[in-house]
Each structure stands twice: as C-alpha cells, then as structure tokens.
Amino acid sequence: MTDRNMAKAARLKQRYAAEARFKLYGKLAIAAALSAVFFLLYTIFTAGYSAFWRTQIQSEVTLDANFLKVTPQSSNEELARANYLGLFRKNVVENNPDIKSRSERRDLIQMFSESAETDLRDLVLSDPSLLGTTQKLWFLASSPVDTIVKGAAPRDIEEERRVVSNLQLRLLDQWTAEGRVGSTFNINFFTRGDSRNPELAGLAGALAGSFWALLVCFVISFPMGIAAAIYLEEFAPKNRITEIIEVNINNLAAVPSIIFGLLGLAVILNFFGVPRSTPLAGGIVLSLMTLPTIIIACRAALKAVPPSIRQGALAMGASPMQVVLHHVLPLALPGTLTGTIIGLAQALGETAPLLMIGMFAFVVDIPTSPLESAAALPVQVYLWAESSERGFVELTAAAIMVILVFLVLMNLLAVIFRKKFERRW
Amino acid sequence: MFRKTIATLATGLAALMLTGLAHARDQIQIVGSSTVYPFATVVAEKHGQRGSMKTPVIESTGTGGGMKLFCAGLGPSHPDFTNASRAIKGSEKELCAKNGVSEIIEIIVGNDGIAFANNSKSQKLNFTPGQLWMAMAENGPKPKTWNEIDASLPNAPIKILAPPPTSGTRDAWDSLIMGPGCKEAGMVSGKECDGFREDGAVEEAGENDTLIVNRLSADPEAFGIFGFSFLDQNRDKIQGSTINGIEISLDTIQSYDYPIARPLFFYAKKAHIGVIPGMQEYMEEFVSDAAIGDYGYLLDRGLVPLETSTQEKVRNDIRNLTPISM
The missing domain is CATH 1.10.3720.10 (MetI-like)
Structure with missing residues (x-):
C-alpha cells in the first residue's frame, strides 16, 4: 500500500471515531436528562403516593338524643346545630374508662380528626331515626397518628421527640390488634378546599x-x-x-x-x-x-x-x-x-x-x-x-x-x- | 358561527368585569406575617366552620408587606386585618393616617420564641448572645470554628442558616441577639451591630422554614434560626440550643426568661367592623379560651399563650374596640 492510501485510511478511521464519539455524547445527554426526570418522578411518587389513602379508626358511638337535646322529630336546623363534637368526645372517653387524667383524655381525643363532628352531623341529618341507637362507625385518624401508621414519622424514639405520645402509641397498637384500624381512599383530597389539618386538606x-x-x-x-x-x-x-x-x-x-x-x-x-x-x-x-x-x-x-x-x-x-x-x-x-x-x-x-x-x-x-x-x-x-x-x-x-x-x-x-x-x- | 362565539365570549367577559367592579365583599381578607399565618389560618378555618359566614382569606406577605397593603386605604379592595410579628412602626402609622386609615385596633394574641437549633444527633449546646454575635456579625472577629470563640464550644466549622432581612424573625433576632450580643462582646462603639457576615459562614436561607429543617437534618454541623412551632413539630429531627443556659419551651417563652421571645399581634381596621361581616366574631374567636386558653387549639400548633390576666385584658379590648394612638 502506498503512503497516500495509508494516510487516507487513517483519516477515515479518525472520522469514523469522531462520529462514534459524537453519537455517544448525544446518548449521554439523553441518558442524563432521562435519569433526572426519573429521579424527580421517583422522589415525588415515593413521597406522595401514601397521601391517597388515610388511616381510619373504628369506634362505637351512641347517638344520645338527650345529650344532643334533639328528637327525631326536630327540624333539620335544630339537628344541625346540636353539639356533635361534645357527643363524640363523650363517647370516646366512655369507651376507654381506664383513661382518667385530663391530659390523657386529651391525648385520646386527639387521635381522631376533627371531622368526626361533621361526620356525625351528616349521619343524623341523613337519617334522624338513628338517634338513640349505638353505631359502629369509622372515623378519620388525626394526622400524627396517620403519619405513624404510614411510617412517615419514626416510632421507636423517646416520647418527647415523637409525634404521638406513649399512650397514643399503646392505644394505636391495641386497636390495630383488635382490627379497629383500617385505611380508606382519601376522598377529601379531591373534594375539599385547603385546611390546616393535613387529614382534611384537599385540592x-x-x-x-x-x-x-x-x-x-x-x-x-x-x-x-x-x-x-x-x-x-x-x-x-x-x-x-x-x-x-x-x-x-x-x-x-x-x-x-x-x-x-x-x-x-x-x-x-x-x-x-x-x-x-x-x-x-x-x-x-x-x-x-x-x-x-x-x-x-x-x-x-x-x-x-x-x-x-x-x-x-x-x-x-x-x-x-x-x-x-x-x-x-x-x-x-x-x-x-x-x-x-x-x-x-x-x-x-x-x-x-x-x-x-x-x-x-x-x-x-x-x-x-x-x-x-x-x-x-x-x-x-x-x-x-x-x-x-x-x-x-x-x-x-x-x-x-x-x-x-x-x-x-x-x-x-x-x-x-x-x-x-x-x-x- | 366563529364570529358569534367571539362576540359571546367578549360580552361575557365585559359583564364579568363590570360585576367585578361593583363587587361588595362579604369575605374577610387578611394579610401579614408568615409567623402568625399558621395560627390565623387555623382560627379562620374554625370561624368558617362555626357560622354561616365565609372563611376568611389569608395571605402570607410578611409583616412589612402586610402593613403596606393594610395601610393603603379603606374600602372593600383593602384588607381588613394584618398579622404582625412586631408592633406597628411609626412610619407605618403615618402611612395609614395619610391614606385615611385613622382608627386601628391592636390585638396581642400570644408569644413566639425563636429557636437556634441543630440536628438532634449532634451535641446539644449552650450559647450566650455575645458568642452568637461573634459567630455571625459582619463587624465581629469572623472566626472559622466554634472553639475559636470559646474553648467550651466544639471544634466544628460555623455554619448558620439565617432568615432574610424581610422577615419579622430577622427583626427580632437583630434586636434581641445582635444588639445585646454586640454589647456583651465589647464591641467598639460607632460600628454597626446588625448585619451578618458575608463570607459564607452565615447563609440567608429564605423564608421557607421547612427547608431549613430539612437542611439541618441532613447536615449535623449546621445551625438554623426559625420560629418555635417548627422546632415543636420536628422534635424527632432537630433540637433547640439553650441560650444563657435557658431551654426553649412554652413556659420559658411565656415568662420571657428565654432571651429570644417576642409578642405576636394582629391589627384591625375599625372602619371595616360592621361593614365586612364577621370581623368581630373572628377577633373574638382568635382570643377565645378555646383558642388561646390553657388547652386551646392554637397551643397544639406551637403558639405560646399570653398570661391569663393579659388574655382577659385583650378580650376586653376587643369588646371596647379601643384604637391605638396614631
């Protein structure tokens, strides 16, 4: 082979190599962009998928007409104005007679979301004949309880650093063993406006x-x-x-x-x-x-x-x-x-x-x-x-x-x- | 058909604009401090659930920004309340008076402590205002590590995430730490006490306190400055340092033993009360026993309550609607 031909072959080889490198750069750029997108989607998904369900707790509630100061014949307005929050708290406290001190009762009540009030009101309004009966109902758990159940906040640390108290954790474990802790689709997320209670906040x-x-x-x-x-x-x-x-x-x-x-x-x-x-x-x-x-x-x-x-x-x-x-x-x-x-x-x-x-x-x-x-x-x-x-x-x-x-x-x-x-x- | 659609759309829009202009407001509008925002929103939500009235709309604009909007004038296009993490300034009173907002009611709702916190896995430390000033000040000695300030402090680089100058937290930090710390450290007079060093040891981290908490839980050497409620909600990740040996807690903030404590306020426009529905009820809800009493719901959110005697006085003020002197 002559020198000219050899030089030609070398140049050709160089040009092919340059082309291969160019293609590689392109592939690397695409890979970098794609991995950034996947990383973004992955972090968002792993942090967010649990928001679509909510922890709920089953509790027995006696719809005491005397406490509410209404009768099944009361007008809708009277039924709507009754003290359902008080009724709910009374029931929760009475269901756990071994919890006596004021601060412990507060802990107990705070395991439930505030939505219990409206849930009970809506239930009575939809069917006033339920007054006086005892119902087994599911209520939303409060957000701290929810984060513990989902593992979003650690549970094996000292009480003062944990989002729930020792008592709340004990009750939660007890209720879980009794099958009274479940989860439900988070319908609030799609039907409600903003709220300062995470379990009630919606989009x-x-x-x-x-x-x-x-x-x-x-x-x-x-x-x-x-x-x-x-x-x-x-x-x-x-x-x-x-x-x-x-x-x-x-x-x-x-x-x-x-x-x-x-x-x-x-x-x-x-x-x-x-x-x-x-x-x-x-x-x-x-x-x-x-x-x-x-x-x-x-x-x-x-x-x-x-x-x-x-x-x-x-x-x-x-x-x-x-x-x-x-x-x-x-x-x-x-x-x-x-x-x-x-x-x-x-x-x-x-x-x-x-x-x-x-x-x-x-x-x-x-x-x-x-x-x-x-x-x-x-x-x-x-x-x-x-x-x-x-x-x-x-x-x-x-x-x-x-x-x-x-x-x-x-x-x-x-x-x-x-x-x-x-x-x- | 196309022309018809355009004509319909345009008429619809014009009608919308006209109704917009003639709009009388039946919803309370609130602006102001991002520190008071978490408490005001909870009160607003309760207020909305209680009656047939609409839930107030609350914007978090910062104390200064809120005052500017609040003092811009009377009428439905201006907000009814502004939240503040410091008392109204003289210049802001002048602005209000100039725009016809002559009667303002000041309501103290509680106290707030500012935490100087680090990762809970790191060593818990004690600081004096003087040490903090030396670590942070532009006109200070600008040490690289903590043990250059005091041998009792660890041999670790100084790294502090601080609030920006627009925030009320920064105002409080300047007056409660930088000012006294400056004197304690024996600063030569004539030089500025405020102002953070700009060599990277102190970083202005923006208004997002959640972000600071996340940075602290990732970096064991960093310290952050933010409101007590964020410390309270994230105790599994971060811990507050003691200042002058005093732990940050509800009790020490309430008694002002903890050195970085400050009162929180909101301001109401007297001329709007009775015109915009629900203002009186909102104010009463905010200072009610159910909100800021011994077991009040705002305490769960990290608000440090007023002394009981002050609470009574505040409730009286709201009944009498006594405006502040301008």
Whole structure:
C-alpha cells in the first residue's frame, strides 16, 4: 500500500471515531436528562403516593338524643346545630374508662380528626331515626397518628421527640390488634378546599381556582391572539412600524412572569379595581403571558397555509375578509389550538405573577365563580410545602403529581390536535 | 358561527368585569406575617366552620408587606386585618393616617420564641448572645470554628442558616441577639451591630422554614434560626440550643426568661367592623379560651399563650374596640 492510501485510511478511521464519539455524547445527554426526570418522578411518587389513602379508626358511638337535646322529630336546623363534637368526645372517653387524667383524655381525643363532628352531623341529618341507637362507625385518624401508621414519622424514639405520645402509641397498637384500624381512599383530597389539618386538606379549591383562572385567560387571550395574528399576517402593511410590533411581541414572550404580576397589581387591581385574590385578576394577568405564545403560534399556522388557497378564493370573487375567515383561518386553526394549549399549560404552572395579585392565600371555600377568592394549583404546592405539620409533606408531593397529570394531559391534547387535524401540502 | 362565539365570549367577559367592579365583599381578607399565618389560618378555618359566614382569606406577605397593603386605604379592595410579628412602626402609622386609615385596633394574641437549633444527633449546646454575635456579625472577629470563640464550644466549622432581612424573625433576632450580643462582646462603639457576615459562614436561607429543617437534618454541623412551632413539630429531627443556659419551651417563652421571645399581634381596621361581616366574631374567636386558653387549639400548633390576666385584658379590648394612638 502506498503512503497516500495509508494516510487516507487513517483519516477515515479518525472520522469514523469522531462520529462514534459524537453519537455517544448525544446518548449521554439523553441518558442524563432521562435519569433526572426519573429521579424527580421517583422522589415525588415515593413521597406522595401514601397521601391517597388515610388511616381510619373504628369506634362505637351512641347517638344520645338527650345529650344532643334533639328528637327525631326536630327540624333539620335544630339537628344541625346540636353539639356533635361534645357527643363524640363523650363517647370516646366512655369507651376507654381506664383513661382518667385530663391530659390523657386529651391525648385520646386527639387521635381522631376533627371531622368526626361533621361526620356525625351528616349521619343524623341523613337519617334522624338513628338517634338513640349505638353505631359502629369509622372515623378519620388525626394526622400524627396517620403519619405513624404510614411510617412517615419514626416510632421507636423517646416520647418527647415523637409525634404521638406513649399512650397514643399503646392505644394505636391495641386497636390495630383488635382490627379497629383500617385505611380508606382519601376522598377529601379531591373534594375539599385547603385546611390546616393535613387529614382534611384537599385540592378541590386550588383545582377550581386554576380552572377559573385558565378559563378567563383563554376567553381573553384566544380571540385577542387570533385577531392580532390575522391582522399582522394578512392585512398589515409590511413597514417599519409593523416590524417593531413584531419584534416586541417576540420580546413579550420572553419577559419574566413576575413583571406581569407587578403590572397586574398596578393596573388591574389598583387602577381597574378588580377584586384581589380572585381568578378573574389571575386570569387577566396570565392572559398577558399566553397572548404572545398564541400570536406567534397562530401566525406560524397562517403562514403555513399555501398562497394558492388565498388566490383561489380571491379568484372566485371572495372578499379579503371572506378569504381569511372562510378558508385560511379554518386551515390554520389546528396549529393555533396547539399553541394555545401549550400556552395554557405554561399558565397552569405559573406562580410568580399570582404572588403579586394575592392568590398566594389560604382559601378554604371552593370558588364557584371567577369572582371569589381562590388559590391555584402550584400556589397550593408552595403553601403546603411551607407548613410545619408533618402530614403536609405527602400532600405536597401528591399535589405535584396532580399538576404533572394535568400538564401531561394538556400536552397530549396538543399532540392529538396536531396529528389529527393538521394538513400538509 | 366563529364570529358569534367571539362576540359571546367578549360580552361575557365585559359583564364579568363590570360585576367585578361593583363587587361588595362579604369575605374577610387578611394579610401579614408568615409567623402568625399558621395560627390565623387555623382560627379562620374554625370561624368558617362555626357560622354561616365565609372563611376568611389569608395571605402570607410578611409583616412589612402586610402593613403596606393594610395601610393603603379603606374600602372593600383593602384588607381588613394584618398579622404582625412586631408592633406597628411609626412610619407605618403615618402611612395609614395619610391614606385615611385613622382608627386601628391592636390585638396581642400570644408569644413566639425563636429557636437556634441543630440536628438532634449532634451535641446539644449552650450559647450566650455575645458568642452568637461573634459567630455571625459582619463587624465581629469572623472566626472559622466554634472553639475559636470559646474553648467550651466544639471544634466544628460555623455554619448558620439565617432568615432574610424581610422577615419579622430577622427583626427580632437583630434586636434581641445582635444588639445585646454586640454589647456583651465589647464591641467598639460607632460600628454597626446588625448585619451578618458575608463570607459564607452565615447563609440567608429564605423564608421557607421547612427547608431549613430539612437542611439541618441532613447536615449535623449546621445551625438554623426559625420560629418555635417548627422546632415543636420536628422534635424527632432537630433540637433547640439553650441560650444563657435557658431551654426553649412554652413556659420559658411565656415568662420571657428565654432571651429570644417576642409578642405576636394582629391589627384591625375599625372602619371595616360592621361593614365586612364577621370581623368581630373572628377577633373574638382568635382570643377565645378555646383558642388561646390553657388547652386551646392554637397551643397544639406551637403558639405560646399570653398570661391569663393579659388574655382577659385583650378580650376586653376587643369588646371596647379601643384604637391605638396614631
């Protein structure tokens, strides 16, 4: 072999090696990204899956009509006002006659959630004929007991460092042996608003808050975004001014979201007087953020419609407006919707602007309109992560799981829209 | 059809905006300190369960931020209460008066202690304010390890997670530890006592106390500064150091024997009482025997109660609605 051929072969070998290395770097980058995602999902899942069930304790309760000072014939209002908390505590104390001192009785009562009161009230209201009978009922355990049962807090340490007392631990073991400790699906998590008791806290308020805020955001930004995109793409003259507008729309998409929050505080709350902490204010601020995303997506979709469609319609005598509304826009709609959904998914995960307009709040009542105070999903995660009670750790992770599910669903919807309706020419 | 949809949406939105503007509030709005927030939220929840009234909405804005919102004016677009982990300042009173908020009612709800805590597996230590000042101050000797300050302290690097300047906890730490510690350590006069060193030994860890607790349980050499309720809820992970030999506990905070104790407040707008429904009831609930009495539910959350005689006085104040002097 000649020298030239040998040099050629060496160079070739080098180029192949470089290519192999390049592929390897790519694979490593993907592996790093994937392992980060799996690590995230793993930590969230292991911390959060236990939030979907709750420990409950069976207890016998005599629905003593004399103690409640009602009869089965009493009106619903009288039945609702009776002292069910007192009745429950009396029953629990009487069921454990060996516990005498005041502080021990307090420990005993605190093994149960406060929801026992409303549970009993609802039971009597639904069937007043139960008054006077003795029922075996399941009651939610309080959060400290729940964390011990789930192993989220250690049990084999000194009493003063443990979340439950020695007495509570002894009773728990005794009841477990008697088969009176069970677990149930945590329905509260999906039906109730926020609470300072981890066993009663739910995500429904934040879900409703996010829903209303996104609805307001969609109602504002979707029509406005499409109108702006159509004008800029189809009608606006191409000159210096439209160029400046275009550049600024792109800039707007990159503005940090906290700035929109400050703008919302100054203009929407203080100038227009929209009520603080409401999804209406939140939705307006979020729409400022989604607007540029929608405009850019819609313009790209309009651009992708081939000129032959426009020219064909014009040739058939359609006015420019008819061309756009009857022919171009329907063809551009799938792409626009995809952009809109991705914009809304971003808005769903946004917290910073909501901080400024007061949606970082403890809200118990579930909002039924955009004008009632509400929190939002990511805000709820932050509020729970800040709480000192141990039971909120698993709730925080569970709420993150719910957000991730919604984000995946929305992105999936966007992909389906694109795959199903997008036309290629 | 498309045009029709847009028209409907736009009309709907306009209607929504108009009703928003004409909105009269029937829900109490509360802002203020993140230290009082865990207690105020529990009271709000009870208040909501009790009657037919809506549950108050509570934002945790920090004491200073809360005062700013509270003093911005009267009317439904401004909050009714603000929580505070220190008394209202003169400048804040002026701001209030300027915006027409001339009658403010001050209510003390309890006390709070600030813990200087480390990992419960590490050695439990005792500090004096002077030692803490030397360890933390920008104008101090800036030692690397604890035993450079005092031979009784361990040979371990100084690592402290401290609250940021915006928090009320920091205000209290500055006035109760940095100030007296500065004198105790014999600081030359004329130099600033406050201000943490910036060489990495003291780290401002943000407002998230849960995060500090997690850092402490992972790092046996670090110390953290936060409210008593977080120590109380995490006793399996962390322990409070003694200050001047005094243990942090409900009793020592209540008697102010523990050196880093401070009162907690909330402030009410007198002009809103009777206009926004439920304000009187909320105030009464907060200082009721069921909340802050001997077996009150706020005590379970780590609130350090007032002395019984003070409690009676506070309940009287609420009945009489006596405003503070401006």
